[in-house]
Amino acid sequence: MTLTQLGAFVLVARLGSVRAAADVLGVSEPAVSRALAALRQHLGDQLVIRNGNGMELTEGGNRLFGIASQMVALGSEAEAAVRMAHGAPQSVRLLVTSTIAEFIATPLVEAFGRRWKGMFETTSGVASAAEMRVLLPNRLADVALGPEIATDPTLGLASEPVLRYRMVVVAAPRLRLHGTPGRWQWLVDPSGTDPDSDTGRLLRAYRVPEARIRVFPNQTAAWAAAADGAGVAPAVATLIAGQLRRGELVETELRAIHGCWYATTLAPDRRSDGARYLRNFLGTPEAMHLMCAPGTGVPPSRFRPPVYVTIWS
Amino acid sequence: MTLTQLGAFVLVARLGSVRAAADVLGVSEPAVSRALAALRQHLGDQLVIRNGNGMELTEGGNRLFGIASQMVALGSEAEAAVRMAHGAPQSVRLLVTSTIAEFIATPLVEAFGRRWKGMFETTSGVASAAEMRVLLPNRLADVALGPEIATDPTLGLASEPVLRYRMVVVAAPRLRLHGTPGRWQWLVDPSGTDPDSDTGRLLRAYRVPEARIRVFPNQTAAWAAAADGAGVAPAVATLIAGQLRRGELVETELRAIHGCWYATTLAPDRRSDGARYLRNFLGTPEAMHLMCAPGTGVPPSRFRPPVYVTIWS
DNA sequence: AAGCGCGATGCAGGTCCCGGCACACTTCGA
DNA sequence: TCGAAGTGTGCCGGGACCTGCATCGCGCTT
Numbered sequence: 001m002t003l004t005q006l007g008a009f010v011l012v013a014r015l016g017s018v019r020a021a022a023d024v025l026g027v028s029e030p031a032v033s034r035a036l037a038a039l040r041q042h043l044g045d046q047l048v049i050r051n052g053n054g055m056e057l058t059e060g061g062n063r064l065f066g067i068a069s070q071m072v073a074l075g076s077e078a079e080a081a082v083r084m085a086h087g088a089p090q091s092v093r094l095l096v097t098s099t100i101a102e103f104i105a106t107p108l109v110e111a112f113g114r115r116w117k118g119m120f121e122t123t124s125g126v127a128s129a130a131e132m133r134v135l136l137p138n139r140l141a142d143v144a145l146g147p148e149i150a151t152d153p154t155l156g157l158a159s160e161p162v163l164r165y166r167m168v169v170v171a172a173p174r175l176r177l178h179g180t181p182g183r184w185q186w187l188v189d190p191s192g193t194d195p196d197s198d199t200g201r202l203l204r205a206y207r208v209p210e211a212r213i214r215v216f217p218n219q220t221a222a223w224a225a226a227a228d229g230a231g232v233a234p235a236v237a238t239l240i241a242g243q244l245r246r247g248e249l250v251e252t253e254l255r256a257i258h259g260c261w262y263a264t265t266l267a268p269d270r271r272s273d274g275a276r277y278l279r280n281f282l283g284t285p286e287a288m289h290l291m292c293a294p295g296t297g298v299p300p301s302r303f304r305p306p307v308y309v310t311i312w313s
Numbered sequence: 314m315t316l317t318q319l320g321a322f323v324l325v326a327r328l329g330s331v332r333a334a335a336d337v338l339g340v341s342e343p344a345v346s347r348a349l350a351a352l353r354q355h356l357g358d359q360l361v362i363r364n365g366n367g368m369e370l371t372e373g374g375n376r377l378f379g380i381a382s383q384m385v386a387l388g389s390e391a392e393a394a395v396r397m398a399h400g401a402p403q404s405v406r407l408l409v410t411s412t413i414a415e416f417i418a419t420p421l422v423e424a425f426g427r428r429w430k431g432m433f434e435t436t437s438g439v440a441s442a443a444e445m446r447v448l449l450p451n452r453l454a455d456v457a458l459g460p461e462i463a464t465d466p467t468l469g470l471a472s473e474p475v476l477r478y479r480m481v482v483v484a485a486p487r488l489r490l491h492g493t494p495g496r497w498q499w500l501v502d503p504s505g506t507d508p509d510s511d512t513g514r515l516l517r518a519y520r521v522p523e524a525r526i527r528v529f530p531n532q533t534a535a536w537a538a539a540a541d542g543a544g545v546a547p548a549v550a551t552l553i554a555g556q557l558r559r560g561e562l563v564e565t566e567l568r569a570i571h572g573c574w575y576a577t578t579l580a581p582d583r584r585s586d587g588a589r590y591l592r593n594f595l596g597t598p599e600a601m602h603l604m605c606a607p608g609t610g611v612p613p614s615r616f617r618p619p620v621y622v623t624i625w626s
Numbered sequence: 627a628a629g630c631g632c633g634a635t636g637c638a639g640g641t642c643c644c645g646g647c648a649c650a651c652t653t654c655g656a
Numbered sequence: 657t658c659g660a661a662g663t664g665t666g667c668c669g670g671g672a673c674c675t676g677c678a679t680c681g682c683g684c685t686t
Contacts, residue, residue, distance in 0.1 A: 001388065002673070004315065014451055018633060026674055033634060038673080043395045050633070050682085060398035062585070066406070066453060067391040071384055075314065078380040082356045085373035098618075104532050126618065138327055139370070140379060163317075193613045214610030217415050217619065220533040225610060228555045242541045246479070248561055272375070297538060299528030300506045305411075305439065306530065308618045315643070331663065344645055350641080363652080365662070483681060 001042050003075050006068040008035035008045060013065050016054045041095030078183045094124040095135060097146040097197055098190040100261070101126045101306050102219050103239055105145075106298055107290050112281050120274055127305040129196030135159075135266060142275040144264040145282065147196050156270060159262040162282050163291050164257045166237040167198055170249040172229040181206040181254060185231030189219035192234075198259040199234050205257075223249060261291070314355050316388050319381040321348035322360060326378050329367045337570040405587030407437040408448060410459040410510055411503040412545040413574070414439045414619050415532050416552055418458075419611055420603050425594050433587055438620040442509030443518040446470075449577060457577040458595065460509050469583060472575040475595050476604050479569045480511055485542040488534035494519040494567060498544030502532035505547075512547050517568075536562065551605045574604070 011021035012032065018117040022029040040047055047061035056066060096105045105124040114124055127135060134142040137156055150157035171177065177184055186208050192215055195204065203213060214231070216222040223240065224232040227248040235249075237256065243249045263282045265275045281287055324334035325345065335342040353360055358373035370378060409418045418437045438578055440448060450469055463470035484490065489499055498505040499521050504510040505528055508517065516526060525542070529535040536553065539546040540561040548562075550569065556562045576595045578588045594600055 001316070001391070003314070004674075006391075013412075019631090027674085029633080030635080030677085031675055034674080037634075041391060045395050045398065047395075055633095057585075058398070059401070059403055060395040063394040063398050063404060067387050067394060069451075069453060071387045071391070074380050074384045074387070078314070078319075078377055078384070079356060081376040081380060082358050082360075082373040085358065085371070086373070090372055091376060102534065106530070138382075140382060187610060190616060190618055193616050210613055213613050215613050215616040216610045217419070217487055218531045218533060220531060220537050221415065223612070224533050224537070224556065227559065227561070230609065242537065246540065246561070248540070249561070271528050296543070297500060297529045297535070298522055300526050300528050303503060303506050304530040305503055305621045308620065317644075332661090340644085341646055342663080343647080343665080347644075350664075 001039065002035075003072065005035040005039045007072045008032045009039055009046075009061075010065065010068050010072055012036060012055060013049055013057055013061065018055075035037050036213075089118055089121040090272075090274050092120050092122045092143070092272075092278055093141040094122055094278065095127045095132050095141045095144040095146070096124055097128075097194070099197075099219050099236065099239075100125050100145055102189070103294050105306075106304070108282075108287060110291060110298075110302065111286055112278060115281060115284075115286070116277060120277065122278070123304075123307065126190075127308075128191075128194040130194070132264065135247075136266060139266075139272075142265065142272055143278045143282075145261060146313075147194075147198060148260070148262045149196075149264045156267050157264055158267050159264040160279075162261050162263045163288060164258060164260045166239050167259045168235055168240070168256045169202075169232050169252045169254045170223070170226060170235050170240060170244070171232040171252050172227055173247060173250045175229050175232070177232070177252065181232075182208050182212070184212065186213045186230045187222040187225045187233040188213060188215055189222050190215060190217070198257075202234050202257065239266065239294045242294065314352065315348075316385065318348040318352045320385045321345045322352055322374075323378065323381050323385055325349060325361060325368060326370055326374065331368075333366045339497055369599050372596070384406070402431055402434040403585075403587050405435045405456070405585075405591055406454040407591065408440045408445050408454045408457040408459070409437055410441075411439050412510075412512075412532050412549065412552075413458055414500070416607050417604055418619075421595075421600060423466045423611075423615065425591060425598055428594060428597075428599075428605060429586050429590060433590065435587075435591070436617075436620065439503075440621075441504075441507040443507070445577065449579060452579075452585075455578065455585055456595075458574055458590045459577075460507075460511060461573070461575045462509075463578045470577055472577040473592075475574050475576045476601060477549060477571060477573045478605075480515065480572045481548055481553070482515075482545050482565045482567045483536070483539060483548050483557070484545040484565050485540055486560065486563045488542050488545070490545070490565065495521050495525070495543075497521075497525065499526050500535040500538045500544045500546040501526060501528055502535050503528060503530070511570075515547050516571065552607045555607065560562050 008021060011024055012018055015021050018032050019029050025032065032107060046058050047056040047064060048057055082289035094109065101124065107266045109122045109124055113120065128150055129147050132146065133149050135141040136144055150159040156241040186203060188199050191211060192199040194200050216225060222233045223235065223243055232252055263279055265271050265279050321334060324337055325331055328334050332342050332343050335345040338345065355616040359371050360374035360377060361370055405588050407422065414437065422435045422437055426433065442460050442462055445459065446462050448454040449457055461472045463472040499516060502597055505512040505516060505526060507513050529538060536548065537545045544563055576592055578584050578592050
């Protein structure tokens with residue numbers, strides 16, 4: 001399986017013709033046909049089959065198509081990325097939990113970029129604690145901001161506390177709660193599916209069964225549902241201050257628990273430059289301040305959609 | 314540039330040693346060293362350099378590393394995907410706007426899966442209208458749900474209206490608005506950055522300058538900021554019913570405009586099976602009902618983080 | 627029924643990749 | 657200062673990949 005073969009296959013699938021693909025690639029038609037034949041034999045699937053006038057993808061070909069497209073594109077991207085690297089800013093990859101991504105990551109990344117103007121180009125991605133634990137030692141990310149990851153220092157990771165916060169449980173003012181917390185309806189953001197997050201630990205501490213948990217696409221939506229009386233929602237105290245002030249939500253009688261965000265990197269002697277600078281920045285008063293204030297939106301030109309990180313290999 | 318070479322490079326970068334990588338791969342050490350040399354020459358970058366005891370990545374190597382990891386992983390994923398395709402459910406890829414992704418996509422995909430149990434496996438991704446226009450004809454997606462895309466039928470795309478809705482502009486009850494709408498502060502979700510979305514068209518119609526727009530990571534967060542008195546926010550009437558009922562937000566005097574979601578696929582004779590079935594499902598009363606009701610969260614086991622689609626090549 | 631377009635395949639040549647072996651070179655530690 | 661470990665590089669053989677030319681088979685068109 002070669003990149004050339006995959007490229008030929010992608011083009012055939014897109015254009016629906018071997019000959020057309022050959023013309024685009026600037027090679028003879030048999031060359032493309034052979035590449036296709038090699039792929040077919042290697043993967044044990046016809047991939048594309050003649051269908052009267054045109055070619056049709058098999059189900060296997062359909063699945064391969066998306067993956068192959070990415071591989072081909074990544075190939076050229078790789079060349080471009082390496083050539084661009086000369087004199088370009090260093091890239092820093094920050095991993096965060098979904099809650100941090102929603103409120104804090106964007107202003108934090110922007111402030112870091114301003115602090116060391118032009119030196120770094122930071123991207124942030126959403127990941128669970130388990131994924132962070134894999135991505136960091138494999139150098140697929142530089143810094144993780146979220147729950148404590150490295151309780152065991154032998155793995156080469158170092159987690160340091162960055163910010164302590166109060167975590168409260170809120171509900172609509174008129175909501176009447178019956179029974180133990182384990183019988184309430186809990187409305188959480190995606191970090192609730194991560195057993196290592198503060199939300200996950202909270203749910204486990206109160207023995208909330210899966211049936212009593214509803215996951216919302218983001219923290220604000222979970223709070224909106226809570227304001228509608230659908231149940232209770234955990235929240236970082238400083239981030240929900242607005243809703244409490246306006247009276248949409250109130251704290252329940254559950255006592256607040258304390259959480260902490262940690263910055264995790266490789267051990268100090270193995271850190272990349274970017275990891276070092278970003279780690280230090282997270283300890284500055286400016287970063288502290290940003291972490292306490294909920295996001296206020298960004299201008300369109302500076303908006304970047306979040307990246308959800310998946311583990312490759 | 315070969316997949317074998319990239320695999321060798323990734324392993325060297327991860328393990329920090331050519332010899333260790335060779336041991337893992339089960340080949341001799343010079344073989345790995347050669348692969349590395351070939352990559353270095355091809356890309357014109359040292360990629361990794363000896364640093365006393367261990368190897369250090371150059372900035373170019375750092376960038377290549379992430380991309381190469383993906384490529385290697387995608388390689389094995391491709392083989393697995395094709396082999397799994399025999400007898401497995403067909404995969405259907407649905408593109409949606411960020412607003413639809415937030416409230417509607419998950420229950421819609423789930424209902425579709427229940428309707429044709431086991432026949433299809435649907436994934437949804439967030440994309441702008443411009444991206445949809447590229448992804449659909451290239452068969453990188455099967456169905457798009459969002460603004461009208463195919464005004465010109467010669468491209469081989471067919472957009473059909475699915476659901477009409479009222480779009481209102483809301484604000485905090487006590488907010489006093491001065492001047493023309495173009496001077497207000499507008500709080501929008503990521504679809505506001507897409508000029509072809511209804512939100513984008515609305516902003517253009519009122520000539521709102523970039524400085525007066527704040528983009529929030531999701532629609533609910535934009536509404537929460539509006540409830541806090543930070544400005545006005547556009548909203549699909551049926552999705553914001555809860556906040557209006559609770560009195561957190563009220564409609565402004567701007568008259569409601571009408572929007573419509575369209576389902577776009579390839580022309581009928583070129584549609585895949587999945588596209589055909591999903592397109593028909595979108596016209597059923599069940600789908601209509603789901604599109605009018607805001608999301609209520611899902612159990613943890615059924616939660617899937619959103620995929621943000623980027624265009625490959 | 628004949629013609630035509632298109633894809634698949636046998637044949638042959640060139641190129642490049644991949645593997646191992648041997649050996650020069652650098653760096654670290656004793 | 658000298659060994660040890662590890663990396664980079666000739667050298668070479670085997671094999672896989674890429675290419676073009678010619679040819680065959682298939683289905684659609686006329």
